[in-house]
Amino acid sequence: MLYTYPHYYKKFHCTASECEDTCCAGWEIMIDKKSLEKYKKAEKAEGAFGNRLHNSINWKEGSFSQYHHRCALLNDENLCDLYTEMGPDSLCKTCRTYPRHIEEFDGVREYSLCMSCMEAAKIVLGTKETVRFLSKEDEREENEDAYEDFDFFLYTKLTDARERLLEILQDRTLRAPVRMKLGLALAHDLQRRIRDGKLYEVDAVLERFGKSDRAGILQKSFEKKRTSKKTGFEKTDGASRYELMLALYEELENLEPLHHHWPEHRTKMKETLYENGKSAYERQRKEFLASAAGERMELFLEQLMVYFVFTYFCGAVYNENAYGKYKFSLACTMLLEDMAQAVWAQREKYRADRSSDAAEPEKAETADSVENWLIDLVHRFCREVEHSEENLNALEDVMTKNAEFGIMSWMEALEEE
Structure with missing residues (x-):
């Protein structure tokens, strides 16, 4: 078995009761079958706590019950009473592994840290150097029947493509939007080979995107397609970043909310960004990019793209939709950039209002304060999108099927940077 993980992976340590936003509240925690059986036996063996355990589980749904949006076994100190009473081995698979995310392939397991966890988000967004991916191997063998129909040839081409994508996305000689466009073009060309059953052409595609003058x-290719009437690309006439992002945000609103505070938070950001029209959005964006928060965006975009592409791209081996996986990564990254703009604008308004009422004006934001609210923003977003299979699939689906999210729309939006 081969194990792959980012170089910062082992830095994670749970902060338990000191966590700023406990993972034991705000969403439903599902219990694996093995743990459910263990809890059924513990009902009789654990006396009074066994009775409490029985009443703290939704046996029909296979999840822990919630009281006031908190796990029924989470105490007032934000510590788990199940852990305290029965030890670490009593935790279900979800609680035992979180925030470690695992993607499984034939003979390969890939590990990452999910940024829905505040501490994990601090680690990922706190990584200033380019991310290195480490691998180790052991003698363990997988059940061959589990991957009977696994397309290993497609998988190798996807891993090769992802390696090139990660190289491009971390090429700091280019601006982040240029890297994102290059990745989009690569994923588009790769998808054509997958669709046409021409995987033998993938190496040539990757070689082309490895050239020093790839940008x-x-x-040149973009300008040619932009002026051509028959490009073979899905083009939305007159599309701008504002129009693309508004359409994308509306798709976000269609997703299932997991945390009870999220819909209100999401709506306020949408109002801040888009309700005053395109000109106001563009003016606000220009001011945002000139701010301390805006200066952080180059690295922010790189960190997010690398995170999403590493985690999800090779999952295309199961649905043959590498292009959709990349556009999902692009959608999440650009949504988070716009949301960062919204939070910045809200904080600026609050600061201006405070300054007008105070004897001394509010101090400008520091790099540390920007980092803190960016971490909080990413953590909120990731817990909504990444912890629902329905949400993940729905967002990838609209990226694939809706013409308004075609390649030229993205290219035009990123060209405005």
Whole structure:
């Protein structure tokens, strides 16, 4: 078995009761079958706590019950009474592994830290150097029947493509939007080979995107397709970043909310960003990019794209939709950039209002304060999108099927940077 993980993976340690937003509240915690059986036996063996355990589980749904949006076994000190009473081995698979995320393939397990956890988000967003991916191997063998129909040839091409994507996305000689466009073009060309059953052409595609002048080649190709009437690309006439992002945000609103505070938070950000129209959005964006928070966006975009592409891209081996996986990563990253703009604008308004009422004006934001609210924003977003299979699939689905999210719309939006 081969294990792959980012170089910062082992830095994670749970902060338990000191966590700023406990993972034991705000969503439903599902219990695996093995743990459910263990809890059924514990009902009789654990006396009074066994009775409490029985009443703290929704046996029909296979999840822990919630009281006031908190796990029934979470105490007032934000510690788990199940852990305290029965020890660490009593935890279900979800609680035992979180926030470690695992993607499984034939003979391979890939580990990452999910940024829905505040501490994990601090680690990922706190990584200033380019991310390295480490691998180790052991003698363990998988059940061969579990991957009977696994397309290993497709998987190798996807891993090769992802390696090139991660190289491009971390090429700091190019601006982040250029890297994102290059990745989009690569994923588009890769998908064509998958669709046409021409995986033998993938190596040539990857070689082309490995050339030192790849950004110039992309720009020439983009300009040619932009002026052509028959490009073979899905083009939305007159599309702008504002229109694309508004449409994307409306798709976000269609997803199932997991935390009870999220819909209100999401709506306020939408109002801040889009309710005053395109000109106001563009003016606000220009001011945002000139701010301390805006200066953080280059690295922010890189960190997010690397995180989402590493985690999800090779999952295309199961649905043959590498292009959709990349556009999902792009959608999440650009949504988070716009949301960062919204939070910045809200904080600026609050600061201005406070300054007008105070003897001394409010101090400008520091790099540390920007980092803190970015971490909180990413953690909120990731817990909504990444912890629902329905949400993950729905967002990838609209990226694939809706013409308004075609490649030229993205290219035009990123060209405005």
